[in-house]
Amino acid sequence: MAGAAGKKAAAARKAAEQTYLPIVSALNLGYILLRIFYQGAFGSMWSVTVSFLLVGASVFSYRGILEDHENTIPNKSLKGDGEKLAGGASLDLLGLLTLVQYGTVFISPNFYWILAILPVWGAYKLFTTFFGKSGLASGMMGGGGDPMMDQGADASLDVANAKRQKRAERRRQKVVRG
Known part of the structure; x- marks a missing residue:
């Protein structure tokens, strides 16, 4: 292989x-x-x-x-x-x-001075590598941080947990009956 x-x-x-x-x-x-x-x-x-x-x-x-x-x-x-x-x-x-x-x-x-973009871009990449779109950098420099999106994610997680709990209860009821 x-x-x-x-x-x-x-x-x-x-x-x-x-x-x-x-x-x-x-x-x-x-x-x-x-x-x-x-x-x-x-x-x-x-x-x-x-x-x-x-x-x-x-x-x-x-x-x-x-x-x-x-x-x-x-x-x-x-x-x-x-x-x-x-x-x-x-x-x-x-x-x-x-x-x-x-x-x-x-x-x-003198247009070569546009290459000064490279260190700025490199610093931005390092920043997003270590801090990402959450934590200290949340909401900064285009990073995520939308509170409405976070609430939506929490709500969908709650719905998924509720479904999981209902399935577990049904399984327990089958075991008790059977």
Whole structure:
């Protein structure tokens, strides 16, 4: 069985490579060509460094997408909701990097400052990981905390407990009679 799982993981990685390699390559090649021809040659060492870092970060996110595809177990749902898009945070990172790359070409060479979103997003993810949508963080930063929903959940729990108690009483009555 372990061999079959390894083969499935390798097949998923290969399929992801065939899908994402042309996309990431085209995005990076297009960025470099636009950077050279649209803005003239790389003007300063700083712009070369930022461009190199952006391309390197997109390669890093590509590798993360491949690893996520390899480690993702297909979601088989009875409802037919479809599968979650594999790629996770690496796919989000690739989208943000593409926005920044093309923003530096078309909008402003200083558009890379939008990458300041990453630490804020990371802090938010850490906060929700440790505090979640209940406890200290209830109602903060979009976390649950609707008292009417909590009352509805308690009411449905009370109804379920009442049904359970009635069934238990019926069983006891059958035992006493029988």
